[in-house]
Amino acid sequence: MAVMEAPLPQARHAVRWDKNRGLMSWLTTVDHKKIGIMYLYTTFFFFVVGGIMALLVRVQLAEPKNHFLTEAQYNQVFTMHGTTMIFLWVIPVLAGFGNYVVPLMIGARDMAFPRINALSFWLIPLGGLVMYSGFLFGGTGSAGWTGYVPLTEKAYSPQVGQDLWILGLHLLGISSMLGGINFLATIHNMRAKGMTWFRLPLFVWSVEVTAALVVLASPFLAGALLMVLLDRQAGAAFFAVNHGGNALLYQLMFWFYSHPAVYIMILPAFGIVSEVIPVFARKPIFGYRAMAYSMAVIAVLGFIVFVHHMFTTGLPLPVQTFFSATSMIIGVPTGVKILNWTATLWGGSIRYDTPMLFAVGFLLMFLIGGVDGVYVGSLAVDYALHGTYWVVSHIHYVLFGGSVMGVFSGVYYWFPKMSGRFLNEKLGKLHFWIMLIGLNLAFMPMHILGMLGMPRRIASYNDNRGWGDLNSISTFGAFMIAISVAIFLINFFVSLRSPKNAPDDPWEGNTLEWATTSPPPQHNFDVVPEVRSTRPVRDMRRAARPVGV
Amino acid sequence: MTVVASIPAFVDMSPLHPAGPVANHINDVFWPLFWVSVVVTTAVSLTILYSAVRFRRKADDEEPVQTHGNNKLELGWTVVPFLILISLFILTAANMRVIASTPSNSMQVKVTGERFAWVFDYGVKKSNGKELTTVKDFYVPVGKPVALQVVSIDVNHSLFMPNIDGQINAIPGQTNHIWFQIDRPGDYTGQCTELCGDGHWVMDLTVHAMSPSDFDAWLAKQTGNSSASAALSGAGGQ
Numbered sequence: 001m002a003v004m005e006a007p008l009p010q011a012r013h014a015v016r017w018d019k020n021r022g023l024m025s026w027l028t029t030v031d032h033k034k035i036g037i038m039y040l041y042t043t044f045f046f047f048v049v050g051g052i053m054a055l056l057v058r059v060q061l062a063e064p065k066n067h068f069l070t071e072a073q074y075n076q077v078f079t080m081h082g083t084t085m086i087f088l089w090v091i092p093v094l095a096g097f098g099n100y101v102v103p104l105m106i107g108a109r110d111m112a113f114p115r116i117n118a119l120s121f122w123l124i125p126l127g128g129l130v131m132y133s134g135f136l137f138g139g140t141g142s143a144g145w146t147g148y149v150p151l152t153e154k155a156y157s158p159q160v161g162q163d164l165w166i167l168g169l170h171l172l173g174i175s176s177m178l179g180g181i182n183f184l185a186t187i188h189n190m191r192a193k194g195m196t197w198f199r200l201p202l203f204v205w206s207v208e209v210t211a212a213l214v215v216l217a218s219p220f221l222a223g224a225l226l227m228v229l230l231d232r233q234a235g236a237a238f239f240a241v242n243h244g245g246n247a248l249l250y251q252l253m254f255w256f257y258s259h260p261a262v263y264i265m266i267l268p269a270f271g272i273v274s275e276v277i278p279v280f281a282r283k284p285i286f287g288y289r290a291m292a293y294s295m296a297v298i299a300v301l302g303f304i305v306f307v308h309h310m311f312t313t314g315l316p317l318p319v320q321t322f323f324s325a326t327s328m329i330i331g332v333p334t335g336v337k338i339l340n341w342t343a344t345l346w347g348g349s350i351r352y353d354t355p356m357l358f359a360v361g362f363l364l365m366f367l368i369g370g371v372d373g374v375y376v377g378s379l380a381v382d383y384a385l386h387g388t389y390w391v392v393s394h395i396h397y398v399l400f401g402g403s404v405m406g407v408f409s410g411v412y413y414w415f416p417k418m419s420g421r422f423l424n425e426k427l428g429k430l431h432f433w434i435m436l437i438g439l440n441l442a443f444m445p446m447h448i449l450g451m452l453g454m455p456r457r458i459a460s461y462n463d464n465r466g467w468g469d470l471n472s473i474s475t476f477g478a479f480m481i482a483i484s485v486a487i488f489l490i491n492f493f494v495s496l497r498s499p500k501n502a503p504d505d506p507w508e509g510n511t512l513e514w515a516t517t518s519p520p521p522q523h524n525f526d527v528v529p530e531v532r533s534t535r536p537v538r539d540m541r542r543a544a545r546p547v548g549v
Numbered sequence: 550m551t552v553v554a555s556i557p558a559f560v561d562m563s564p565l566h567p568a569g570p571v572a573n574h575i576n577d578v579f580w581p582l583f584w585v586s587v588v589v590t591t592a593v594s595l596t597i598l599y600s601a602v603r604f605r606r607k608a609d610d611e612e613p614v615q616t617h618g619n620n621k622l623e624l625g626w627t628v629v630p631f632l633i634l635i636s637l638f639i640l641t642a643a644n645m646r647v648i649a650s651t652p653s654n655s656m657q658v659k660v661t662g663e664r665f666a667w668v669f670d671y672g673v674k675k676s677n678g679k680e681l682t683t684v685k686d687f688y689v690p691v692g693k694p695v696a697l698q699v700v701s702i703d704v705n706h707s708l709f710m711p712n713i714d715g716q717i718n719a720i721p722g723q724t725n726h727i728w729f730q731i732d733r734p735g736d737y738t739g740q741c742t743e744l745c746g747d748g749h750w751v752m753d754l755t756v757h758a759m760s761p762s763d764f765d766a767w768l769a770k771q772t773g774n775s776s777a778s779a780a781l782s783g784a785g786g787q
Contacts, residue, residue, distance in 0.1 A: 071747040144744050150721060151704045156746060241722030247705065248720060281604070287618035290627075312707060313718045314699075314725030317649050321642055328634040328641075335630040336623065338593065343622070345600035349610040360601050367593055371586045374634070378641040380578040380648055383715025384564035387707055387742030453562030453711040455742040458750035464560050 030114035031522060032103050035121045037418060039096025040411075042125050043089050049132075050084030051485060053077050055478060058442075062475040064463035074459035075142035076161070080132070082145030083165065086265065087172045088128045090403050094268035095120075095179050097410050098207040100418065102183065104513035104520060105201045107192025107528040112185035116178050123175035131168030134161025141165025144457060146258070147228070149239040149250045154232045163232060166225050173222045176264075180214030183207050192512065194531035201511045201534070202291055206271025209295045213260045213267075213302065221257035224250055251310055259306035263298055265399060266366075269406025270295065270337060273359045276409050277341055279507050280356035281348030287340045288534055294333035294340075301330045311382045320379055327377030334370050338363065353507070354428030358409035361436050365401025369394060372447065390450025396443040400481075408435075408488070415495070416502030420518045427491035435484035441477025445470035510535035560738045564711035568737060568758070569730045571714040574644040582637055589633070648714075651728040655696035656689070657782040662699070662706030662719035662741070665748030673780045676773035687756045690764035691734050696783070699725045704746065710739035710756060718743060731758040 026034060056077045060069045069077060099117065103110055111117045134140030140161040143151045152162055187208045191200070200208075228250070230236035237243035239250050278285045285291055307315065307323035341363055350356065372394045376382045385391065408431075415423050454467045461467055505514040514537045516525050533539055567573045604613075659670040669688075671681045689695050699708055701719035709716035714729035731737070741752035759767060765778045774780075 071750070075744070075747065075749075148705055148744070151745065156704055245722075247722055282606070282610075282612055284615055284617050286616065287623050290618070290623050312716050313720060314723060317645065321645065324641055325638050328638045329631070331634050332627060332631045336627050339626040340618075340623065342593070342597050342600055343616075343619075345597070345604060347613055347616060348600075348604045349606045349613045350601065350604050351606045360597065363597050364594055367590060367597070371590050374586065374637065375579070375582060378578055378582060378637060380575050380641050380644050380715075381582060383648070383717075384572075384575045384579065384711060386716060387709065451563060451565055453564055453709070453740075455709065455740050455750075457744040458740075459747075460750050462560070464556065464558055465562060466559060 030110070030118050032099050032111045032114065032117060033418070033520065033522075033524075035117050036096050036098075036100025038121055039092055039099055039124070042121075042128075043093035043096055046084050046088035046128055047093070048485070048489075050081055050089055051482060053081035053084060055482060057081055058475040058478040060459065061461075061471045063472065064461050064465070064468050066460055069459070071459040072139065072142065075144075075457075076134075076140045078457060079142050079144050079165075080140050083131065083141070083169070084128075085399070086145055086261075087169060088124065088131075090265045090399055090407075091176060091261070092124050092172075093407055094210070094265070094403070095176070097203075097272065097407075097414070098179075098183060098210075098268060101414060101513060102186060102204055102207055103190070104417075104516065104524055105204050105511045106187065106190060106195055107512050107525060107531070108186060108190035109524055111182050112190060113182050116182055120175045120179040120182065123171045123178075127168045127171035127175065129168075130164050130171060134159070134164045137161055137164070146254060147225075148254075149228060149231070149247055150241075152228050152232075153239065163229065166229050166232075169225055170222060173218050173225070176214050177218050177222075180211040180218070183211035184215065187211075192528045192531050198289065198292070199531055199534050199536075200292075201271075202274035202285060202288070202295075203268070203271035203511075205292045206267045206274070206295055209299045210264050210267045213264050213299050217257045217260040217264075217303075220253050221261075224253035224257070227253075248310075248313060251313065255306040255309045256303075259309065260299070260302045262398070263302045266403050266406075267295055267298070269362065269403045269410075272406045272410040272413070273341065273362050275511065276355050276359040276413050277344050279413075279509050280353065280359070281345055281350045282508070283344055283348045284535065285340070286343035286346075287336075290336055291340055294336050297333045298330065301326060301333070305330050305377075308377055308382065311379055312386045324377060324379040324382075328374065331370065331374055331377070338367055338370070353412070354423065354425060354432060355409045355413035355507070357429065357432045358405050358412065361432065362402060362405040362409060365397055365405055365436075365439065369397030369399075369401050372397060385450055387455055388450040389446040389454045389456055392456050393443050393446035393450060396439075396446070400439055400443065405435075408432075413507070414513075416506045417513055417518050417520070419496060420500040420502050421495050421498055422502050422506065423495045424491050427487055427494075431484050431487045431491065434480055434487065438477045438480025438484055442474050442481060443477070445474045445477075449474075505537065505541075508538075508541065510538050512536055515540060557736070562711050562738050562740070564715065566712055568712045568735070569714070569732050571648055571729045572712055574647050575715055578637075578641050578644050581640060585633060585637065651696045651726065652694040652730075655694040655728055655783045657696050657698070658687075658689075660687075660697050660699045660708060660719070662701040662703075662708065662745075662752075664703050664746050665741070665752040667706075667708065667739075667741075667752070667754045671768075672782050673768070673772055673774075673777050675771065681768075681771055685754050687754055688764065688767055689731060689756060689758055690761045691731050691758045692761065694728055694730045694783075696726065696728045699727065705743045706741045706745050706752065707743035708739065708754075709742040710737060710754075712737045713739070713756060716742055731756070734758050734760055734763075 060066050060074055137160045139159045227238040231238055237245045239245045239247050305327045308327040311320055376385055412423055412428055449470050502518050504518050567576050661668040666684050669683045673681050675681050699717050699719045701721045706719040707716050717725045717727040737756040739754045768777045769775045
């Protein structure tokens, strides 16, 4: 029968899959692993660019009345620093890990929608380039990463760079939403046999919750940005008070996205640390269900705390009081997580390879970022600290001390899986210690600056304020961070050229990515193992050993 | 008006050095929160560090006891943080009752934020019939509550007077309200804390808190009317 002639297209398929080397294979790939690696390269590139922006900011603020940058340049530079680090680094780098690791962890062949996955990735460099191209056209966006109206209205930010900033952010938002839908479809439908919800690795849980947040919240940012764009380019008046618009509306829409976005920026890092700590402590995660539930609770509560960014906008007292209460209570699930991670260390047999150093560093730094956030959740104290360097310190302890330490823990942890090679441990430890000290020197003085009343986003300050010395220390710390990142990059490129020395399961891992080769074949698994617990690879190791060992 | 003030060598903008009741109430929340957070952070950090060091792997270490959790412990460290945080919320809410209640005898001043200055309108007329306004310098009597109506004519600003009352945003299209009282005469510095453009960092202000008699004399001089203080709204309560 002619219908049975089918093998021909299949064979062609197989040939195409083998073509997985060379530039074109990267440009045209729909393989989640290659896409994940491209996410990581792209986002690390933007991390370095955003870091250069940060160094420019720190040089400008190192001493009072500095003229290193003009005010207009300063506003562009700090705007691009914030926007880059949030939308081109933290959010997509975590999505990059999700891309690489989630299908492997759940025993899937690929993401549910591989082509959409490729589109999600390619929108990121595009969005970044659109945003940064403002430098070629008389200046980028300069209204901060929050882009409040009316400052972003045409009358106050006439440069085309502000439009490019909006368009770039739109592209990144589309990328996020497509990625979110893809993660949900993958996790819901493509889990290996026996992988029930409560056998799902916590990293997958964190990506699931993050993806839900992305899908539910991002449309509000997209809407707000579209309204600004229409105001600027089409004569709309959503936010123009003289024409019946409302300036505060933007903040409500922006924060309805951007507070959940804070959890989008930290939950996958929770997930990474929840994988690393049990492996290196050789114990199961303490309170698996509590860890999963607490992420879900954080996601739900995350939608009803956003007004704490707006305590000083003159909203009615009962509204403010309600959101102050919820903002305090969201500290509870976060506290549970920190204590459960600590309890996982307790009684363990901990080995300190670099991934674990970063994980413990994450615990200590994120603790500070969690506690100093309670201050600005308290309505009364927020009146004094809102808009000051306290907030800058808080966001950096959460996003650098938390998310970035988590990212590096993940990089050192999964690099052997991705490349078949270890990163150099000596350089890794040097990277960790310089980064840990540098980040505290950079961000701890900002707490004190907040208590001394230094406003954020100021291009300079008078020398009679008493802020100079602390700013100098902070700048010194920022350069230490830069050195530590340089050490990491050297380590990365040197290790990539060294011989393949990593076994399939170098850390005695728990989750399915360690059940395949390093790096995994294009189809991920020759045989997908059946899952019987939260630690299938440990089960396999034990089954392979003689009884009693 | 021209007051040639010399630039002070040091300006104290710390919200933790309060100069009146509103700032005092903010500090009444800040300091308990501070000590609780110091104790919690220290205790948890030490526990993390102790566990991290004490349970290092030794050579040929056996797989440790595989503890999967402990419901009682976990319930404990859910309830305890909840109680701590709720207590801090109650402390906040209690102090907000004062912070958010403007006394009825307050002197009324309209504050306008505009790029890049603050304009203060005292609601009394000068001898030439115009409203008495000052720019960047704000004159108030000590011991007298002052209620501000804060507006903006361009972009968002934030009127941050850290020693006095924290801050309130100036947002176009709406009038925001805040009150304060200063108990010690002196000059207090404030600054805009909401990004408003290139000149954001120079958008500061000085609050001159004067004794009531000095303030009356200042007002009389500005208005050319020796009984101008009686014309201030809210003057009845002085």
